[in-house]
Amino acid sequence: MTYSRIAGLGFYVPETMVTNHDLEKYMDTSDEWIRERSGIETRHFFTEGKDTVSKMGARASEVAMEKAGVTPEEIDFIVFATLSPDYNFPGSGVLLQRELPFRNIGALDVRTQCTGFIYGLSVADQFIKSGMYKNVLVVGSEIQSNILEKSTRNRDFAVLFGDGAGAAVVQATDNEDSRILSTHLHSEGKYAEDLLLEHPGSNLKNRMSTKIIEEGKHLPYMKGSAVFKHAVTRFPEAINEALDANNMTKDDIDMLVPHQANLRISEAVRRKMGLDEDKVYNNIQRYGNTTAATIPIALSELDEAGRLKKGDVICLAAFGSGFTWASCLLKW
Known part of the structure; x- marks a missing residue:
């Protein structure tokens, strides 16, 4: 039997950290109000000109591939989950494909928002168990700080979201005890x-x-x-x-x-x-x-x-x- 396992993980968050106190400058809110309703204390916001959804995904992917002991040339397929793609079209999967030295492999974008990474894992799992691929890269990456209006009318949303990316190399295995x-x-x-x-x-x-x-x-x-x-x-x-x-x-x-x-x-x-x-x-x-x-x-x-x-x-x-x-x- 062929199974799939997570062979390597990586993540990236932008360098700019935004505290609840920082948000007080833009809207009627407070550190206490945000913590009480969400538990959030800080989040990270992207840097224009440096961070993009696909580039952040690439940084996370590099770490995941290194930990999995595979090179970009060994990746067979990309599944990219995001609600905030670089462009309306094409999807961010192909932008990730050009960012690193991958082969001309397929790239599938998943638009199920908060469940996107698990949906992506499911797709990877099925492709691998079918024997079609051996190494699938599953990425979740978001830039949401610029979707939000940092104002009192939008504060219920604006205080909740941050930017970041995570990636996993899903790999074929015959080990039923690790899969x-x-x-x-x-x-x-x-x-x-x-x-x-x-x-x-x-x-x-x-x-x-x-x-x-x-x-x-x-x-x-x-x-x-x-x-x-x-x-x-x-x-x-x-x-x-x-x-x-x-x-x-x-x-x-x-x-x-x-x-x-x-x-x-x-x-x-x-x-x-x-x-x-x-x-x-x-x-x-x-x-x-x-x-x-x-x-x-x-x-x-x-x-x-x-x-x-x-x-x-x-x-x-x-x-x-x-x-x-x-x-x-x-x-x-």
């Missing part, structure tokens, strides 16, 4: 408008107008209470689905790495699952919500800290815009 066990993907589009960035969109003849800007409809919108309610339901569902598929229970989990949307959501899920604090990893305090990059950044930090041991059962779970939700269970 991706299963992935589980879901969506429920009837709630799409509860969390979205509507304009500029293709449903209007004039994609952008003064009226749209004045009404703030070019800014991300979130129905916060609805998102929270669905998240704390879907996260445990996705986690339990992965455990059931592998005849495991919550007691088998050595580390849960949830998408870093909000510390309050992660804590609610932890309590609902009955997991000890040391079995759930959170870094939203330092990076904010980096959307498709949150899980690979968190995994990279755990790996660098030596907290992922051979044979550990790791559960990845995410929920976000769409709504989409997903999970991945793996043995390290």
Whole structure:
């Protein structure tokens, strides 16, 4: 049997760190208000002229490939997850392909926002298990600081998000004791408008107008209470689905790495699952919500800290815009 495993991880965050106190200069908010509602203390914002979504993805990929012991020439396929591509088209996957000395390999862009990295892992897992590829690069990268209006009217969103990138080399293996066990993907589009960035969109003849800007409809919108309610339901569902598929229970989990949307959501899920604090990893305090990059950044930090041991059962779970939700269970 051919399986897939994560052979190397890497991440990159821009050098500019923005504190909650920095945001007080632009909107009616406070360090206490932000921490209480999200747990976030700092986040990183990109540098124009230096950082792009594809270039940040390349920096993370270089680290992941080095740790996996592979060169760009050995990568067979790229899966690039982002909600903030460099251009409307083409996608950022091909821009990453030209950034490093890859062969003329395929590049697939994934647009499932917060679940993008797990969706990407699932695609990589299937390609490898089918025998089509041996090394797939899965990347999550976001620049969101320039999507947000740093103002009081947009503060519920503006304080939450940061910029960053994470990457994983997913590699073929015949070792059933160190592999991706299963992935589980879901969506429920009837709630799409509860969390979205509507304009500029293709449903209007004039994609952008003064009226749209004045009404703030070019800014991300979130129905916060609805998102929270669905998240704390879907996260445990996705986690339990992965455990059931592998005849495991919550007691088998050595580390849960949830998408870093909000510390309050992660804590609610932890309590609902009955997991000890040391079995759930959170870094939203330092990076904010980096959307498709949150899980690979968190995994990279755990790996660098030596907290992922051979044979550990790791559960990845995410929920976000769409709504989409997903999970991945793996043995390290």
